[in-house]
Amino acid sequence: MDLLVYNGNREGCPVEEIQQPEESALQRQAKPPKSAVREIAEAVLVAVALAFLIRFFLFQPFYIPSGSMEPTLMPLDRIIVSKVNYWFSEPAHGNIIVFRFPEDPSRDFVKRVIAVGxxxxKIRNSQLFVDDRPIPEPYLPPALRMGDYGPFTVPEGKFFVMGDNRNHSDDSRRWGVVPRENVIGQAVFLYWPFDRIRTLGGT
Incomplete structure (x- = not known):
């Protein structure tokens, strides 16, 4: 082993530098190569870790079990829900969200946010009002007739949600509001069936 010591004061020169001898061919041959089984196992572990990270922390697939969101979402549609969207912002009017049902947190519901805390x-003559402003809802089924409701003021930290298929939706008009902690994420993409693939925007 050669030890090189620099005594000069030149800027950028190291004080000490240790040179390692080159590895001999015999030493290189002595190292056992990674087996194919080990490489496959490592790749599988990495893939599983990434899948776990994506599914439980970033995005999660869901399927639609009922017709409460027709015509926007149909029964058996598959959607991707982003958990990232609400890390730094809050659900807003028009967002389609997936949440744990307040009366039974083991069940997940999908509805549209109508009003926030x-x-x-209120609903009058089939027209939705939020803070006395009429709200256009182009996503509703044509010629939909809704019964009157409210007025109801949403508590802070809660969300009032309804399905787009208003006459066949079990929603906030019946069981109340959704607490912020029950919100899983925002529905952002419909990926099945193929002929209906599209993003799911705010309205």
């Missing part, structure tokens, strides 16, 4: 909701 502090806003007042």
């Amino acid at each position: 502090g806003q007042t909701v």
